Each structure stands twice: as structure tokens, then as C-alpha cells.
Amino acid sequence: MIEQTENRNLSRAAAWIGHHRWLLLILAVGLAGRLLFIALFPDWDENGIMDSARYRRVAENILAGRGFIEWRLPTAFAPPLFPYFIAGIIRLFGPAVMIVKFIQVILSLLTLIWVYIIGKDLFHRPVGLAAALATALNPEIIVMAGSLYTETLYIFLSTLAMMLLVRAMKKPPSHLVLWLASGCVFALAILTRHVILLFPAGLFLFAMLFRALRRHQVPVLFLMLTCFMTLVPWTLRHYVLFDRFVPVASGAGGGMWHGSYRSYDGQFQYGRSRQVVARETRGLENPIERDEALLKKSIGAIRENPPVFAWMVVKKFVRFFTRIYEDMPQGERRQNNPLILGFLALSYYPVLLLFVWGMAVYIKRWVHLYPLYLFILYNGLIYAVTLVIPRYRIPLLPFLMLFAAAGLMDLFSRLQRRHGTGHVQNDREGIYSV
Secondary structure (H helix, E strand, O other): OHHHHHHHHHHHHHHHHHHOHHHHHHHHHHHHHHHHHHHHOOOOOOOOOOHHHHHHHHHHHHHOOOOOEOOOOEOOOOOOHHHHHHHHHHHHHOOOHHHHHHHHHHHHHHHHHHHHHHHHHHOOHHHHHHHHHHHHHOHHHHHHHOOOOOHHHHHHHHHHHHHHHHHHHOOOOOOOHHHHHHHHHHHHHHOOOHHHOOHHHHHHHHHHHOHHHHHHHHHHHHHHHHHHHHHHHHHHHHHHHHOOOOOOOOOHHHHHHHHHOHHHOOOOOOHHHHHHHHHHOOOOOOHHHHHHHHHHHHHHHHHHOHHHHHHHHHHHHHHHHHOOOOOOOOOOOOOOOHHHHHHHHHHHHHHHHHHHHHHHHOHHHHHHHHHHHHHHHHHHHHHHHOOOOHHHHHHHHHHHHHHHHHHHHHHHHHHHHHHOOOOOOOOOOOOOOO
16 A cells, blocks of 8 residues: 555656656756856845945844844835845855855856746746746846845846736636735735735726626735735835835935936936935935935926926837847946947847737737736836836846747747648646637
8 A cells, every 4th residue: 555655656756857847947047057157156236335335234233133234224225125035044044145145146046946937837838938048048037146235136026926917817806815925925025025016906907997807806906905015014114213214215316317317318327316316415424315306306307397297208218128238247337348238239129029919919818918018117217207227127037038939839839830730739727828
């Protein structure tokens, strides 16, 4: 009896491995690429002027029992989760930064699974596999897995939240567990990078505006409320400490000011922009007060000439999706490196073209895909209104990969039909087919 049970378990395991062999191979490729980068560049982000150094300072203060403090005073310069993430790993495994990077590699590999599931559920299995492979091989995502930036944790959480949302949409509206779980994970993503603070509200607004989404109105409302309620303790912390309503972190004023500064066409000019900011906020020592002052100045600039600002937003929206790094992030203005520039262009622009094609082909099925469409549009608009830096697009890449993979499979299908050598993809695993 025991031997028969063991044989059945072995057979099931072999069948599972056989069915998921391509996904397992993608995970192995992704692991190899990330470990290779860390081995070749173990001190990649050891630069005191970079964001990673600030996160580590806050993490050190957390570990020392001083709380969320960067220097000697409480701060709201960044959302809290990533510094606490670093502090937790150091508490468990010791002060080696390399351990944090290895944990990020694990999160990056789990992200590939979430991308695969989203692609399989919304389209079909080949799309999930292609999107996961593209995400596994993307050089910018690989670099971020080996750097102490928020991107890897944020991508892990945002794709997990989207995966839960996609799974929730396949259930009857009365099944709220996955909707609530998605709301909680979206809140964690916001506590990592607060750019998507209003995204849950956007989902609810969509559900209210379109009759085709009426069945989602109640569950999306619960998702939104769960998300915002999860943020309340951190918002209260800011109100108690700073006597200000700061939902997650400061910085919105600075982003708006950079994005509306006409002399630089709404672009961040690194040292030059910092000098202008210092001049505009002279005499204000409190960072939150400086941010509020910049927000007021940006609103004044927008009111002064709305058409100019609107045109800058249009241009920045295009830049957000078309510009690439001149070089990998090193904290200051990048130097044009032809090899890196060419490599990043080859890794991104084909994906961009396939993404546009996939978005266009599947637009008639927007009712099933609206969370993806909205997430991409929302991020593009938020950064177009504020600050466009190519690095800020990196967390969106897995979502672009999904449409790019769908577009690629659609082109293959069209080519097969034209030559009479194939058949239409069976989409029984997905929600629909084109």
C-alpha cells in the first residue's frame, strides 16, 4: 500500500514537471541571468548619492530602534515598506547586503510565475510562457534584482495583486476573498512605490462608468476600501508627526514642479534642476513644507498657461514609453554609452512595437482586460503629469510583456492562417480569444 502511494505520488510529480517543463526552464534561465549579474557586479549600487543609500540609512535606524528616520528626524521622503524589507532581512540573516539581493532574486523569479499565470488566464498558455520568458531575459529587470532599489519588490507585489485580481474576475461577484486579497496586496505595492495610490479608485470609477462592468462594481468597491484601509495607519503616523495629510510619502509637489517647469520642458535635468529647486525653496528647512511650496508653484505655472502644460503632458506621455536609459542607473546624469544604448534599444523597442500591436488587436475584448489597460494608461498619465525618467517605466515592463506576447502570438496565428499551415490557438485556458 505504501509503495503504491509512493508510486502514485512520483507519477503525479513527473506529470506536473512534464506539464510545467517550459515554465521551469524559464525560471532556471531567469535565475542564471540574475545570479550572473550579481556575480559580475557585486557592488553595483554602492554609491552614497543614490536612493539605495537612503533606504539603507533608514533601515539602519529602524534596526537601532529609532524608527523611520533618515538622519536625526522622522521622515516621509519615501514609502515605508522597502526600508522595513531591508531591515527585516538584516535582522534575520545579518548585515550582508548580498543577502538582500539574493532575496530579491527569489522575488523576481516568483514574479515570472505571476506573469505566466496572468498571461495564461487572460489569453492562453503560450502567451503566459512568452511573457514570462521576456520578463526573465529583460536586462533592466535583471539589473534591478541585483540593486537595492524598490523596483523588484514593487514589481513582485504589483504583478501578484494583478494576478489575484484576474483570478477574482473569473469567480462569481459574491466570492470576495480574492478581491480583498488583491486590495491588500495593492496596498503593499503602494507602500513600496506610491505612484499607484489612486489606481484602485480608477478601477472603481471604470466599473461605475461602464455598464459592461456593472457586475464588478461591488467587488471593486471592496477592493478599493480594503486597499485604502490598509494605508490608514501609515497616514495617521504622518498626521501625528507632521500635522499634515500625507497618505504615503511626500514628493508629489516636487514631481509636479519638475513636470511643469517650462524652462526645462518638464524634464528632470539632474544637477541643474536641483539647483533651481534649492533656489525656489530657499529658507524652508522642513522637507514636507518644501514639497508643499513646490506644489503651489507648479499649480501656479499650470494655471498661467494651461495649453503649454497640456502639450508638455502629451510629449512626456510619448517619452515615457519611448525613451530608454542612456546607461544603467548610477545616480547622476548618464553618459551616452553606444554599446549599452544599442543593447537596451534592441531589448526594448521590439517589445514596444509588439505591445502596441497586442493592445490594438485585443481592444475589442477590453471588458476582460480593462485592469491591464487601465494600469498601463494610469502609469503613463501619472508620470506624464509629473516626472518622466526611463527607470520609472521598469515596473511596467511585465505588463507590457503580456500585451507584446499576445501581439506576437497573434502575428504567428495570422501568418499560419495565411499560409494554411496552422490552426487558431485553442484558448480554453484563457478567458477568451480574438
